[in-house]
């Protein structure tokens with residue numbers, strides 16, 4: 310089987326920042342880019358955030374809810390909306406989606422992790438199936454959570470044996486805090502933390518610090534990781550070919 314890529318997309322790419330509703334134009338663009346990869350034979354798993362953001366507007370909230378129960382309720386509404394949208398958009402490319410919702414406890418033992426591994430590898434044997442993963446927010450209390458989907462994506466990548474992870478977000482990559490210039494390559498992940506600013510997307514959960522924490526886990530596990538702009542998803546193809554616009558974090562195995 311060919312190498313496997315995990316593509317994760319954050320809430321800010323999928324939703325309108327003013328009200329949290331799904332940004333259909335962005336979704337169409339993204340789906341078309343990912344479908345292009347699947348159609349050319351690249352094996353991909355798609356980790357999609359956006360459930361809470363998409364549910365927020367249905368309940369009339371203007372901010373990401375802080376209390377757990379409301380967030381769980383929003384996720385239940387938004388996840389259904391999200392998958393309904395992906396299902397019809399990917400169908401245009403003759404791709405069927407498969408939903409898998411996970412909590413950290415599902416990876417807590419080798420036996421349980423094995424169930425995830427088996428199901429996903431079985432799905433990946435089918436050339437026109439795309440597994441779409443999210444945290445099972447509606448049932449996950451704090452102690453059972455991955456933290457955010459950046460961490461979910463990298464832990465899944467390690468479990469499933471992925472070669473690379475692409476974290477699609479609302480910026481070109483890691484930017485220098487003063488010059489705002491894109492940092493194309495990072496070989497020392499610990500030093501990258503010095504570049505983090507405090508801001509993040511209005512309906513997003515993690516922010517850049519938690520992204521880097523997840524990336525540290527990935528690179529130390531030997532997985533090449535990128536931060537790239539999800540509103541320019543046509544860049545994915547170039548990133549896969551080793552030449553796209555992104556911040557690339559070299560896997561530890563490459564550095565020694």
Ligand SMILES: Nc1ncnc2c1ncn2[C@@H]1O[C@H](COP(=O)(O)OP(=O)(O)O)[C@@H](O)[C@H]1O
Nearest residue numbers: 319320478484504506508509510513515516517
């Ligand atoms: N040095 C930096 N370079 C780029 N973005 C940064 C930096 N420091 C903080 N950020 C913020 O991190 C955000 C990305 O994280 P986040 O909002 O959680 O995205 P997502 O929802 O895609 O996971 C950027 O939109 C930006 O506001």
Ligand SMILES: N[C@@H](CCC(=O)OP(=O)(O)O)C(=O)O
Nearest residue numbers: 320359360361457458514515
């Ligand atoms: N699982 C949550 C998203 C969690 C998360 O990590 O969000 P983000 O920082 O936007 O990638 C949801 O679907 O709303």
